[in-house]
Amino acid sequence: DIVMTQSPDSLAVSLGERATINCKSSQSVLLSSNNKNYLAWYQQKPGQPPELLIYWASTRESGVPDRFSGSGSGTDFTLTISSLQAEDVAVYYCQQYYRTPLTFGGGTKVEIK
Amino acid sequence: QMQLVQSGSEVKKPGTSVKVSCKASGFTFSSSAVQWVRQARGQRLDWIGWIVVGSGYTEYAQKVQERLTIRRDMSTSTAYMELSSLSSEDTAMYYCAAGPFNGGVRAFDIWGQGTMVTVSS
Numbered sequence: 001d002i003v004m005t006q007s008p009d010s011l012a013v014s015l016g017e018r019a020t021i022n023c024k025s026s027q028s029v030l031l032s033s034n035n036k037n038y039l040a041w042y043q044q045k046p047g048q049p050p051e052l053l054i055y056w057a058s059t060r061e062s063g064v065p066d067r068f069s070g071s072g073s074g075t076d077f078t079l080t081i082s083s084l085q086a087e088d089v090a091v092y093y094c095q096q097y098y099r100t101p102l103t104f105g106g107g108t109k110v111e112i113k
Numbered sequence: 114q115m116q117l118v119q120s121g122s123e124v125k126k127p128g129t130s131v132k133v134s135c136k137a138s139g140f141t142f143s144s145s146a147v148q149w150v151r152q153a154r155g156q157r158l159d160w161i162g163w164i165v166v167g168s169g170y171t172e173y174a175q176k177v178q179e180r181l182t183i184r185r186d187m188s189t190s191t192a193y194m195e196l197s198s199l200s201s202e203d204t205a206m207y208y209c210a211a212g213p214f215n216g217g218v219r220a221f222d223i224w225g226q227g228t229m230v231t232v233s234s
Binding site for chain 1: 157163172220221226
């Protein structure tokens with residue numbers, strides 16, 4: 001199985017400041033034939049289902065604010081919130097969809113400092 | 114709009130089975146893949162299986178492989194998850210999520226509201 005490891009487990013950021021979440025996979029999730037990284041980021045607010053933010057590691061889902069961005073390739077990925085807003089308080093998960101089982105990271109809880 | 118609507122919460126006794134439905138609307142169900150994910154209270158998301166709707170191909174997580182069946186009914190655009198031999202460890206919120214499938218999945222952009230399954234004697 002591909003193990004997804006997120007860091008940190010939680011972080012507190014002041015409003016308007018940058019938040020950075022890391023996700024590392026135990027194997028590469030880059031498919032060389034199409035040069036795509038099979039890595040998605042989801043946001044989950046309390047009491048709600050997850051919502052897709054980013055797919056192919058860096059493509060923002062329609063309707064997602066541009067303060068959210070994804071980067072990285074191979075085994076190391078980053079989700080960045082450029083200017084944290086109050087509504088961004090949530091748990092963020094990465095998921096690889098390169099190979100089954102489609103594994104998730106452990107989640108990163110983002111709070112306001 | 115594109116949505117998945119899941120069946121209501123369930124309370125089951127240990128050793129019994131539960132079946133959860135996930136009805137799709139607003140998108141081409143036959144061109145999608147549907148994953149099932151569960152989440153115990155305060156815990157991480159846990160992938161348990163998926164189905165490629167067009168072909169009916171399924172794969173399951175090893176931990177539930179012997180007990181889980183995922184099906185779809187193309188005539189009603191509904192996916193189903195049935196888990197047998199329930200124990201307290203299966204108590205969780207169960208989510209279905211769909212994503213476009215064209216030779217491979219593109220991540221899962223439509224999520225159901227979740228179905229709480231409680232296993233208790």
